[in-house]
Amino acid sequence: MVIHKILNNNLILSRDGQGHEVIVKGCGIAFQKKKGQQVEESRIEKIFTAENAQISKEIQGYLTAIPEKYLDFVEAFVNDVKEKEGMKLNDSIYFSLSDHIMGAISRLENGIRLQNMLLLDIKQLYHKEYEIGLELLKKVNEMFEVDLSADEAGFFALHFVNAEDGGKTDSYQISIIVHQILDIVEKYYDNMEFQEDNLYYQRFLTHLKYFAQRFLHKELHYDENQELFKIIKEQYREAYGCVKMIYLMMEEEYKYAMTEDEMLYLTIHIQKITEDHKCLKNL
Structure with missing residues (x-):
C-alpha cells in the first residue's frame, strides 16, 4: 500500500x-x-x-483530534460486538463513539451531566443496542475510572443504531417522534401507564418506529382504504379521537398530513392497547 x-x-x-x-x-x-x-x-x-471526499475529511479530523486511548478502546469494543452479535456496522461508529466518550468524560470532569430525556424510549425501541450500551458504559467507567450515568448508555446505543443502519436512520429524531406520539396517547387516556412487556404495546412501538423512519426518509406509501377507515373510526371513536390529536401534532410540528391509511392503523393499535389495559385493570 x-x-x-x-x-x-x-x-x-x-x-x-x-x-x-x-x-x-x-x-x-x-x-x-x-x-x-x-x-x-x-x-x-x-x-x-x-464513502466520499467529505467523509474522508471528517474521518481525518476525528482521527487526528481524538487521543489514541479512546480510539483503541472503542475499536476493540466495537470489533468484539461485531464478532459476538454478527452486526454489520459502518466505520463511522469508531469515530463518533470515540468522540462521544471523550466528550462525556470531559463534561463529567467539569461537573456536567447530560440527562437523556429519551432514555426510556431508547430502551424500548432499541433493546439490543441499549444492552450493548450498558456493557460499554461499564467498561468505560472501569477503563477510564469515571462514573458516567445510565443516561450515557442510551446515547451509546444510538451510535450503534445509526451505524447498523449505515447512517441512513436518524435514530434520535425517530425516538423524539415516538416519544411525542406516546405522550399524546398517555395524556389522552388520563396518564395511562403502558405495560412495557405487553404484546400489543410492543407491536405499537414497532409500528411507530417504522412510521417515523419512513416519514423521515419520505417513504410513506399507502393504499387508501376509505370504506374500512370509515367503519373503524365509527366503531372506535375514542381511539380515533386520540389519533386526531396525533394528526394535529404531526401537522403542526412536521408539516405532514397523515394519510387515512396511517390513521387507520394507529386507531387499531391504540384501541387494542387500551382494551387490554382496561382488562388488566379489572382483573
Whole structure:
C-alpha cells in the first residue's frame, strides 16, 4: 500500500485496489516514511474506507483530534460486538463513539451531566443496542475510572443504531417522534401507564418506529382504504379521537398530513392497547 499523504506517525492516506481513498491506521506506520513509499503490511491495524471526499475529511479530523486511548478502546469494543452479535456496522461508529466518550468524560470532569430525556424510549425501541450500551458504559467507567450515568448508555446505543443502519436512520429524531406520539396517547387516556412487556404495546412501538423512519426518509406509501377507515373510526371513536390529536401534532410540528391509511392503523393499535389495559385493570 502506497502512502499518498501522511496525517501523523500512526495515520496515512492511501488507496485500495479499486482506487478508493482509504485511511490506514497503525502504530508507527508513517514513522520516517515519505509520500509515495510503501507501508509495511505488518504495521497495518485498521483500514477505514470513506464513502466520499467529505467523509474522508471528517474521518481525518476525528482521527487526528481524538487521543489514541479512546480510539483503541472503542475499536476493540466495537470489533468484539461485531464478532459476538454478527452486526454489520459502518466505520463511522469508531469515530463518533470515540468522540462521544471523550466528550462525556470531559463534561463529567467539569461537573456536567447530560440527562437523556429519551432514555426510556431508547430502551424500548432499541433493546439490543441499549444492552450493548450498558456493557460499554461499564467498561468505560472501569477503563477510564469515571462514573458516567445510565443516561450515557442510551446515547451509546444510538451510535450503534445509526451505524447498523449505515447512517441512513436518524435514530434520535425517530425516538423524539415516538416519544411525542406516546405522550399524546398517555395524556389522552388520563396518564395511562403502558405495560412495557405487553404484546400489543410492543407491536405499537414497532409500528411507530417504522412510521417515523419512513416519514423521515419520505417513504410513506399507502393504499387508501376509505370504506374500512370509515367503519373503524365509527366503531372506535375514542381511539380515533386520540389519533386526531396525533394528526394535529404531526401537522403542526412536521408539516405532514397523515394519510387515512396511517390513521387507520394507529386507531387499531391504540384501541387494542387500551382494551387490554382496561382488562388488566379489572382483573
